[in-house]
Amino acid sequence: MRDLKFEQKRSLSRLEAADQLTALAAALREGEDAEVELGPGTLSLRIPDDLRSEIEIEIGNGEIELEIEFTWPTAPVRTTPSRMATATEKATERKNPPAEPGRSSTAAKRSKSAKRPAPKTP
Template sequence: MKDLEFEQKRSLSRLEAADQLSALADALRHGNNVELELGPGRLSLRIPDEVQIEIEVEVGDGQMELEVELKWATG
């Protein structure tokens, strides 16, 4: 069972998506506390110095999907 799960789907311009990814990259680069703006609220995460990353690309049904997933231990 998951302790917490949050998912958000929305349409953004390419520039807005780039801004969100840049903000996340800057937070990862400069410290271990990451603040993500999620619509009207914020999500604060503590991320350790080492993470696992998975990058997945799927093509089909007239769409392309790029998924970037970061994982780390919480203990």
């Protein structure tokens, strides 16, 4: 059973169809909480960054049918760092410990190396 289904069937001119697709494209580009004007009403959608798509073309009975379908989960998808990424981050932290407060990491490295005398100015 579906939580909600909206379906609209009507005749459009080619320009009206292009305007409808342009509005949908703008909503997809905007993402997050997007609004699409559909005839007399407005459809509000929460659109994530990643979608699945399906394009279907059927030719038969003297008609061409073009379907463009986008699907995404209704609940936000939580991503957790993989074990490999976490291990890599920890190894990087061990190699490059944070600099002492008030000193840049370059200054900390320089203080460990032999100090050079300042060049003489003429």
